[in-house]
Amino acid sequence: xxxxxxxxxxxxxxxxxxxxxxxxxxxxxxxxxxxxxxxxxxxxxxxxxxxxxxxxxxxxxxxxxxxxxxxxxxxxxxxxxxxxxxxxxxxxxxxxxxxxxxxxxxxxxxxxxxx
Amino acid sequence: xxxxxxxxxxxxxxxxxxxxxxxxxxxxxxxxxxxxxxxxxxxxxxxxxxxxxxxxxxxxxxxxxxxxxxxxxxxxxxxxxxxxxxxxxxxxxxxxxxxxxxxxxxxxxx
Numbered sequence: 001x002x003x004x005x006x007x008x009x010x011x012x013x014x015x016x017x018x019x020x021x022x023x024x025x026x027x028x029x030x031x032x033x034x035x036x037x038x039x040x041x042x043x044x045x046x047x048x049x050x051x052x053x054x055x056x057x058x059x060x061x062x063x064x065x066x067x068x069x070x071x072x073x074x075x076x077x078x079x080x081x082x083x084x085x086x087x088x089x090x091x092x093x094x095x096x097x098x099x100x101x102x103x104x105x106x107x108x109x110x111x112x113x114x115x
Numbered sequence: 116x117x118x119x120x121x122x123x124x125x126x127x128x129x130x131x132x133x134x135x136x137x138x139x140x141x142x143x144x145x146x147x148x149x150x151x152x153x154x155x156x157x158x159x160x161x162x163x164x165x166x167x168x169x170x171x172x173x174x175x176x177x178x179x180x181x182x183x184x185x186x187x188x189x190x191x192x193x194x195x196x197x198x199x200x201x202x203x204x205x206x207x208x209x210x211x212x213x214x215x216x217x218x219x220x221x222x223x224x225x
Contacts, residue, residue, distance in 0.1 A: 004157075033212070042203060043158075043215040092157060102146050102207040106157035 002027050006093050006107035013114050018081045021110045023093030028073040030097045033104070034066070037090040046091075049076040083114045121204060121216040129224050134191040136219040138204030139184075146207040147180055147187050151200045152218075158203065161189075194223045 003026040013019050023032070032049040047055040047068055055068035070076040080087050090109040096102065121138050128134050138147070146165045150158040164171045164180045164187065171178045177190040191198055201220050205213040 031212075035215075042217045045212065045214065048212065094158075102213075103148065103160045103163055104158075104213055105160070106150075108157040111155075 002029055002095050002105040004093055004095055004105055004107035006110050008110055009108060010111040011113070013083050013112060015084055015114060017083055018079055019083065019112060020077050020079045021091055021093070023076045023078070023095075023107055025074045025095045025105075029095040030073075031095060031104075032070060032076045033094045033096075034068060034076070034078045035092040035094060037092060037109070039089070043092065046078070049078075080112065083112070085114045088112060088114045121202075121219050123219060124217065125220045125222070127222045127224065128194055130194060130196055132194055134194050134198070134221055134223070136189050136202055136221070138187045138189070138216050140187075140204075140206050140216075141185065142206075142208075144182075144206040144208060147178075148205045148207060148213065149176075149178060149187075149189050150203045150205060150215075152203065153200045161202075163207075191221075194221075196223050196225045199223045 005024045007022050034046040035043040036046055037043050045058045046061045046066055047057040049055050049068050049070040051070045065081055067079045090111050092109045093107040094104040096104040144166055146163050148163045149161045151161055152158045162173045162176055162178050164178050175192045180187045199222050201218045203218045204216040207213055
């Protein structure tokens with residue numbers, strides 16, 4: 001199993017600003033992902049965070065809006081850039097090991113409110 | 116995009132009753148997983164069933180998978196107030212990437 005810590009847990013942001021969310025895993029993992037969960041909705045995959053290279057983005061998400069870093073096997077950041085009220089969501093970091101059961105472990109999420 | 120559709124969207128039951136929720140998906144899968152999310156929290160993995168399995172049990176949980184119908188069900192037996200949460204199915208493909216269904220909100224009344 002893996003324990004995932006995210007920060008900030010919540011924040012209130014002004015329109016037009018950017019915020020970086022940090023994700024720390026307590027063990028080395030192969031795969032790290034970032035999901036968005038809009039209020040009352042399910043989870044949508046934003047991107048796969050690749051160690052030492054550019055993230056792989058899903059349709060509808062672009063690097064300029066959601067730059068992601070993953071400098072090592074246990075840490076990743078997601079930046080939400082030039083925020084608008086539509087970016088108000090919970091952002092969840094998850095991690096798992098390729099070739100393992102396929103189970104993912106999740107952080108508690110970062111709840112962003114954009115005014 | 117969401118792979119799975121879940122029904123019902125919401126379910127209200129009395130403590131001690133069973134809760135059943137269903138998940139349908141569209142494409143081929145390696146496995147199907149169920150997760151629980153308590154209000155304002157992250158997701159917790161409940162159970163995984165592989166594409167070559169038809170039924171799996173874990174404590175009070177029973178999961179079935181019918182790949183011919185591209186559907187799965189989660190049964191929670193003898194529900195407790197602490198089972199109040201949202202439940203999501205997720206389909207697994209290559210690379211551990213999961214695609215989540217819309218979720219079922221379960222309320223267990225004491």
